[in-house]
Amino acid sequence: MSFAFGIGVGTHNQQGDWLEVFYPRPILSPDRRLIDTCAKVLNYPGGNQAMEPTAEQLTELATALRQAGLDEQAQLAARFATATRPLSLTILETDTTAASTPEVYLKLHLISHRLAKPHQVKLDGIFGLLPNVAWTSEGAIDLAELPERQLSARLAGRPLAVKSVDKFPQMTDYVVPAGVRIADAARVRLGAYVGEGTTVMHEGFINFNAGTEGTSMVEGRISAGVVVGRGSDLGGGCSTMGTLSGGGNLVIAVGKNCLIGANAGIGIPLGDRCTVEAGLYITAGTKVALLDEHNTLVEWVKARDLANKADLLFRRNSTSGAVECKTNKTAIELNDQLHANN
Helix, strand or coil: CCCEEEEEEEEECCCCCEEEEECCCCEECCCHHHHHHHHHHHCCCCCCEEECCCHHHHHHHHHHHHHCCCHHHHHHHHHHCCCCCCEEEEEECCCCCCCCHHHHHHHHHHHHCCCCCCCCCCCCCHHHHCCCEEEECCEEEEHHHHHHHHHHHHHCCCCCCEEEEECCCEHHHCCCCCCCEECCHHHEECCEEECCCEEECCCCEECCCEEECCCEEECCEECCCCEECCCCEECCCCEECCCCCCCCCCCCEECCCCEECCCCEECCCCCCCCEECCCCEECCCCEEEEECCCCCEEEEEEHHHHCCCCCEEEEECCCCCCEEEEECCCCCCCCHHHHCCC
16 A cells, blocks of 8 residues: 555746645545556656646546556546646555655645644654745745845835745645634644644744644743643743754653743653642753642652653742642543634
């Protein structure tokens, strides 16, 4: 069985290099009939390929897919056959390291479409395949071509707005998952996994290959590689240390029904039903005083020794300044009304 398939439309620079690709209906584990039909019509040789089919090839492919009973992809191929923009038909037989920009974009789409979760898709080496692009009101523009495009737009009386300069576009220009609220779309990158019931407020941020499993309130930062469990609340300005940010061999995650207070942060994975006091940043090497039910010191440990353990309350002693940890068996429950109308 093949890994992934997508027919997409995108943007080239003046040298014909890919800047980005939009895949409206990517497929994880595509039907073998789909791959065999592409092999017959497009002379697809097998392996991982990002092809640029002609209008005639797509028309023929649409007919063949319809005959094979693959109506949805047949309709898409027929519609793309009339496009004037650059087209990519990408087949990934295996989830190996990407070799082209269209392959990377297909993998990012799989995550944002909730077809694959963070860490389920191989994303090694993608930075070298993603060009740094000006994301504008007129789409993706090569940075070397931007000054001329800005001048031409001004002379034509239409100011060209540059929304960002980045390797990743905002997710909502490509995918808007069902059942979510995102207050500032620029703060969620393509390749984010935003679970149904999630609210991302204005200061919330979700990086690629990261996200939420379900109902969550995000007012802080979910860094690359971090997954937040259902029912967890990330307070305003809080932070999670990403897998790209010196997290060592610990994969940072947040369990279910956790609360990370405003301006707090974690450099260890939290188990279920954990709370981190506002303003407290815990790194793997933070010395933590373990307290019993009588608030008596049991022992000193490093925070990494508490990784993935449930029902913990992390706080700072306001007198001594010591970081303390107590068992906290009361689950943090989000306000149901807050998420009822997503």
